[in-house]
Amino acid sequence: MSGSNEEKPPTEAELAQMSRDELVQLGTKLDGVELVHYPEPWPVEGTKAEKRAERTVALWFTISAIAGLAFVVSLIWWPWKYESPENSGGHFWYSLYTPMLGITLGVAVLGLGVGVLMYAKKFVPQEIAVQQRGDGGSGEVDKATIIAQLADSGNRSTIARRSLIKRSAGLGAGVLGLGTVALPLAGFIRDPWEDTEGRDSLWHTGWQPQFPGEVVYLRRNTGHLGEEPEEPSLLRPEDLDAGSMETVFPFRDSERGSHEALAKALKRSDNPVMLIRLRPADADRVVKRKGQEDFNYGDYYAYTKICSHVGCPTSLYEQRTNRILCPCHQSQFDALNYAKPVFGPATRALAQLPITVNEEGYFVARGDFIEAVGPGFWERKS
Ligand code: FES
Secondary structure (H helix, E strand, C coil): CCCCCCCCCCCHHHHHHCCHHHHHHHHHHHCCEEEEECCCCCCCCCCHHHHHHHHHHHHHHHHHHHHHHHHHHHHHHCCCCCCCCCCHHHHHHHHCHHHHHHHHHHHHHHHHHHHHHHHHHHHCCCCEEEECCCCCCCCHHHHHHHHHHHHHHHHHCCHHHCHHHHHHHHHHHHHHHHHHHHHHHHHHHCCCCCCCCCCCCCCCCCCCCCCCCCCEEEECCCCCCCCCCCCCCECCHHHCCCCEEEEEEEECHHHCCCHHHHHHHHHCCCCCEEEEECCHHHHCCCECCCCCCCCCECCEEEEECECCCCCCECCEEECCCCEEECCCCCCEEECCECCEEEECCCCCCCCECCEEECCCCCEEECCCCCCCCCCCCCCCCC
């Protein structure tokens, strides 16, 4: 509080008797503030300009509300399941899902922000005040006067009689709030794991054979996006140098010739696997996990690419140290020790895919992972 005032501060009883205008004047005086310019934003009520300003502010809040509503509707009802480019209509709408979420949420936030800015610009008094800097904490008198000043500012902004602005601002903020509530709830409404034991549940991946004896090959993603489905690039042991790593995906004969099925296998988030070929000297030092002693094929080990921390892709394999690194939070896994975590926040080893080489010389999976890949979830006990 400034020590520049020479008047004795009023008592609490006197303060209680003072009107808001008097408190505003007192506050500025006690603070050594000089109001150089303190105009009423709209001294004459109901002018065209005033109404236009009000409608402009309300328009932005309404835009925000409509965009917020569109966000919630898109989040829940927009086609979100993968559609291959073969189905041109379906693919078009599916491909707009993420942009729709971004655009609608962006416009909702922008509309609300612009509305608040416009309101502050058009209706909050644009006073010019000069104040001397003071030391020390705030006393009762300061608190009372600042509250009065704030209330006066609100009063002068005429918000009390701006029901259009209040309603549209409430609508915009309300719908945006609805969007933030809908985000965590959307996972329950559009639950991809409804069938907790099914093939698409968190317990299984695309490596699970769809019928007994089905062969599931290890395949590269060559990035081919042409109209004609390509011949899948299957892997043989000689395709990998010692000390190298290749990301592989499942391929089954039933997918041959189907662009959609081939693309789906690449899209499924728990499918990517790191196929690592250890250097022979390193392979001699491997410690295998109990019950998984035969999951490797010679020097070749296949680990899920989904980090056991929160599911980022653990895409980095460091040949010299045999460490697998997750770039998200720097967890490191030891490829010589069944990919158990040795650094960082991850606490569980990366799931290992059992592999072998079939009579044609191609790598194939010997079944699905024997545990869920990736981070923990409610039903998971380990
Ligand atoms: S997701 Fe891999 S370390 Fe966090």
